[in-house]
Amino acid sequence: MNKIKRVAIIGGTHGNELTGIYLVKKFAREPNLIARSTFETMALLANPKACEIGKRYIDIDLNRCFLRQDLENPNLSSYEAQRAKEIYHIFSSKNTEHSDLIIDLHSTTAQMGLTFILDSRHPFNLRLAAHLTSFYPNLKVLASGTENEDSSVLRSISKLGCTLEVGAVAQGVLDGTLFQQTEELVGTILDCIEADNQGTIPPVKNPLTIYQKIQSIDYPRNESGELQAMIHPRLQFRDYEPLNPGDPMFLTFDGESVLYEGKSTVYPVFINEAAYYEKGIAMYLTQKQIVISQ
Numbered sequence: 001m002n003k004i005k006r007v008a009i010i011g012g013t014h015g016n017e018l019t020g021i022y023l024v025k026k027f028a029r030e031p032n033l034i035a036r037s038t039f040e041t042m043a044l045l046a047n048p049k050a051c052e053i054g055k056r057y058i059d060i061d062l063n064r065c066f067l068r069q070d071l072e073n074p075n076l077s078s079y080e081a082q083r084a085k086e087i088y089h090i091f092s093s094k095n096t097e098h099s100d101l102i103i104d105l106h107s108t109t110a111q112m113g114l115t116f117i118l119d120s121r122h123p124f125n126l127r128l129a130a131h132l133t134s135f136y137p138n139l140k141v142l143a144s145g146t147e148n149e150d151s152s153v154l155r156s157i158s159k160l161g162c163t164l165e166v167g168a169v170a171q172g173v174l175d176g177t178l179f180q181q182t183e184e185l186v187g188t189i190l191d192c193i194e195a196d197n198q199g200t201i202p203p204v205k206n207p208l209t210i211y212q213k214i215q216s217i218d219y220p221r222n223e224s225g226e227l228q229a230m231i232h233p234r235l236q237f238r239d240y241e242p243l244n245p246g247d248p249m250f251l252t253f254d255g256e257s258v259l260y261e262g263k264s265t266v267y268p269v270f271i272n273e274a275a276y277y278e279k280g281i282a283m284y285l286t287q288k289q290i291v292i293s294q
Contacts, residue, residue: 015050020105038197108167117163
């Protein structure tokens, strides 16, 4: 693979996720924190208008605006649609000679800890993920399931795009511990890229655990779309823990348990994420896989 020439650290894709917003602002003030010798590093606030008012978005979710057909559609005129086109033309490695890596910083109300999300299983992405988990044993690696597919999320405009998701933290709130952990993790990613460019990064022999998204699950709803149940207390805050057939998933308002009816053990993530209520997602189910990085 060609050496990485440019890294984009992006925050504020959602205007109420403060960790990424204030990290990007810090990096803009102190560029030496993200400067490395073998590549250019850029810090960008993705959705400045939403950040100004502390809302997730102005018109539509910016992190759902990067489908190729939408980026090429001149009739889409919402603020986020226009902003997506601007970001795409700046950072997309699919249309330029650059070998770029995008790090999109997010926070979640779910108990996700530190999560590294990959859009593809490119050998570099797996190698980077393996190194990060060797430094941070509690770091989880989540594969999005959109590899080789057109994707609407910002990180997908680079073949080496990734997301750092941290939580649990409330929307519009800063958590000092998670802020510091995210900043340290960004620095480690940049150090790994530098070492890889220089050919000095050592091989990782330990296998890599990846949680592969397989499907989303909505809350039980009635014909009008109103919620009929909530996350079961036994499942709440248990992201990445096994959910077995027959385990409780939801609890109705009358106190009745709704059980998981799948045939195999899965590992839920983004459990009860506040921003996903409007998207009809109570959680994602994943499969746990062991891979060997190259």
